[in-house]
Amino acid sequence: MTAAQVAACFVGSVLVSVLVGHLRIQAVAAALHTAREAECERVAEAARAAEKSLLWTAEELCRGLRPPLPAEPRWEGSDSLVTVLELISNLQVQSAAALLRVHDESQAAVLVSMHQTLTRRQHALIGQMLDHLTQLQHATEDPVLLDRSFKIDHLATRLRRMVESVSVVLGGTSLRETRAPIPVSTVLRGAKSEVLRYPRVVTASGQVGSAFALPAHVHPDVCHVLAELTDNALEASDPAAKVWLRAEKVNAGLHLEVEDRGLLLMDAAQREMLNTLLASPAQLDVAEQVRRGSLGLVTVAKIAQRHGLRVWLTTNPTGGTTANVIVPNHYLVPLQPVIGTIAVPAPPQPATPGQPGNPQPPADAGTDGQDDAAPAQYGAVAGALPRRQRVDRPLPAAGPPAVAGQAANPHTAADWRSGLHHGLSADASPTQP
Numbered sequence: 356m357t358a359a360q361v362a363a364c365f366v367g368s369v370l371v372s373v374l375v376g377h378l379r380i381q382a383v384a385a386a387l388h389t390a391r392e393a394e395c396e397r398v399a400e401a402a403r404a405a406e407k408s409l410l411w412t413a414e415e416l417c418r419g420l421r422p423p424l425p426a427e428p429r430w431e432g433s434d435s436l437v438t439v440l441e442l443i444s445n446l447q448v449q450s451a452a453a454l455l456r457v458h459d460e461s462q463a464a465v466l467v468s469m470h471q472t473l474t475r476r477q478h479a480l481i482g483q484m485l486d487h488l489t490q491l492q493h494a495t496e497d498p499v500l501l502d503r504s505f506k507i508d509h510l511a512t513r514l515r516r517m518v519e520s521v522s523v524v525l526g527g528t529s530l531r532e533t534r535a536p537i538p539v540s541t542v543l544r545g546a547k548s549e550v551l552r553y554p555r556v557v558t559a560s561g562q563v564g565s566a567f568a569l570p571a572h573v574h575p576d577v578c579h580v581l582a583e584l585t586d587n588a589l590e591a592s593d594p595a596a597k598v599w600l601r602a603e604k605v606n607a608g609l610h611l612e613v614e615d616r617g618l619l620l621m622d623a624a625q626r627e628m629l630n631t632l633l634a635s636p637a638q639l640d641v642a643e644q645v646r647r648g649s650l651g652l653v654t655v656a657k658i659a660q661r662h663g664l665r666v667w668l669t670t671n672p673t674g675g676t677t678a679n680v681i682v683p684n685h686y687l688v689p690l691q692p693v694i695g696t697i698a699v700p701a702p703p704q705p706a707t708p709g710q711p712g713n714p715q716p717p718a719d720a721g722t723d724g725q726d727d728a729a730p731a732q733y734g735a736v737a738g739a740l741p742r743r744q745r746v747d748r749p750l751p752a753a754g755p756p757a758v759a760g761q762a763a764n765p766h767t768a769a770d771w772r773s774g775l776h777h778g779l780s781a782d783a784s785p786t787q788p
Contacts, residue, residue, distance in 0.1 A: 394436045401440050405447035412451045416458045424451050474522040478530040481515045509548070516549050516582055520654040523579075529658075531575035536688045539602050539609065540564025542574050546581035547600065552589050558600045567609065568688040576658045577682060580666070581611060583651035584678040588615035592675060607665075609682040617675035626668050626676075632656050633666045662686075 408425045415422040427444045488508045492501060519530050537545075540560040547556045569577055581600065588598045592615035601612040629652060631638060636656040644653050659666045665681040 397436065398439055398443070401443040405443055405450070408447055409450050409454065412454050416454065421455070422451075424448060424455070470525055471522060474518050474525070475530065477518045478515060478522070481511055481518065485511050485515070512549055513551065516579065519579060520583070520650055523654045523657045524650065526657075529572075529576050529579070531579075533571040533575060536568035536570050537574045538565060538568045538690060542569060542578050543581065543600050543602060543611075545578045546585055549578070549582040550586045550589060552594075555589060555594075555596070556585060556598050556600055560602045563602045563604050563609065566690055567604070568690050569609075569682070569686060570688055573662060573682075573686050576662060577611075577664075577680075580655050580658050580664070580680060581613065583655050584613040584666075584680070587651055588613050588676070588678065591618070592616045593618055605681070607681050608684045609687055611680040611682065613678040613680075614671055615675040615677075616673050620674050621668075621670065621676055626670070630667050633659065633668070636660060 412422050412425075425448055427448050485508065488504055488511065492504050492508075495501060495504075522530055540558075541564075543558040543560050543564065547553050547558055550556065568574075585598060585600060592598060596616035598616075599612070599614040601614070603610050603612075629649075632644060632649070632652060633656045636653065655666055658664070659680075663683055665679075667679050669677050669679060671677045
């Protein structure tokens with residue numbers, strides 16, 4: 356075989372190899388293209404299924420129904436296609452859950468707005484009812500009717516506080532409106548009058564009660580806070596024990612205490628959780644606390660956060676709980692000291708003959724013949740008053756000698772003034788049941 360033939364055979368084999376390789380490459384490319392199209396079709400099908408599920412969920416919510424969350428399918432394999440399909444399925448479930456949450460929160464927002472409107476109207480109606488009860492109490496003197504009206508007044512006052520608590524928890528503002536500062540002692544007595552078992556509450560405001568007042572935009576909420584804490588203290592303590600409500604001035608401001616004699620010692624973990632709620636209510640689930648019955652503490656936490664009050668719970672030496680409230684100094688309004696004074700009339704001075712305005716009667720003025728002529732004789736004196744006519748009456752029969760009256764004590768007026776001052780400064784309980 357010649358060299359030309361060998362070269363031709365080599366070239367032919369190379370051409371055949373290239374042709375065969377090209378055909379194989381085309382076949383592999385076609386197979387890969389077909390597999391890629393199948394994978395893309397599966398991804399597109401999964402995306403269409405997710406879209407259809409989300410549209411169905413939205414339609415069911417618009418119809419007023421609550422559709423269930425779609426089940427997340429399980430994909431076999433570990434390649435990239437399975438990973439993409441799992442991501443699409445997870446996105447489908449999360450999107451449906453987001454639609455349900457948005458729907459629930461939209462309904463909650465509508466309900467919150469509705470409840471805020473209702474609480475404002477209820478508060479206004481309760482205020483009108485209390486005004487009518489006050490007018491009824493002033494218009495009657497029947498003790499039975501007054502007793503029943505006082506009980507209705509107390510129930511209406513407690514109902515008003517509950518409506519205000521709902522408004523605070525829902526994010527509303529205080530529903531009480533006042534225009535003048537109120538002394539601290541009045542705030543404490545107001546908190547006492549808003550609880551059910553107020554006879555068990557003892558208030559001790561001391562000198563702080565009359566030395567400081569709280570401004571109009573603060574004292575209603577402080578009174579509300581104290582009423583909620585006092586109500587909790589009454590529920591957790593012995594029914595025969597007293598609950599103390601104190602006030603004192605400290606460096607940080609006004610320190611208010613609600614101290615009870617608890618039947619059971621509060622657990623340290625529970626006290627820490629409640630202190631966390633009172634310090635920062637946003638860190639805990641407020642809805643869960645309301646479901647547990649802690650509406651009062653949630654109300655206290657919301658009010659304290661609004662006004663910058665500091666509220667915390669501690670254990671007192673008796674085993675009970677003491678609720679502490681600090682009202683900052685910039686809320687305190689100093690009051691002028693009020694001292695009750697009583698005008699004591701001076702003893703009458705004997706008239707001196709010859710002085711102006713005190714004419715000297717004649718020597719025979721005591722006779723019967725000159726009594727009628729005395730006004731005419733001394734009528735020239737400016738501002739002279741008419742004189743009484745003397746009437747002769749028979750003397751009573753002789754009896755046992757009269758006992759000499761006790762001489763007037765010069766310290767009686769001073770003692771009475773001191774007692775009145777202590778009575779004015781004392782902290783009286785509410786007169787209405």
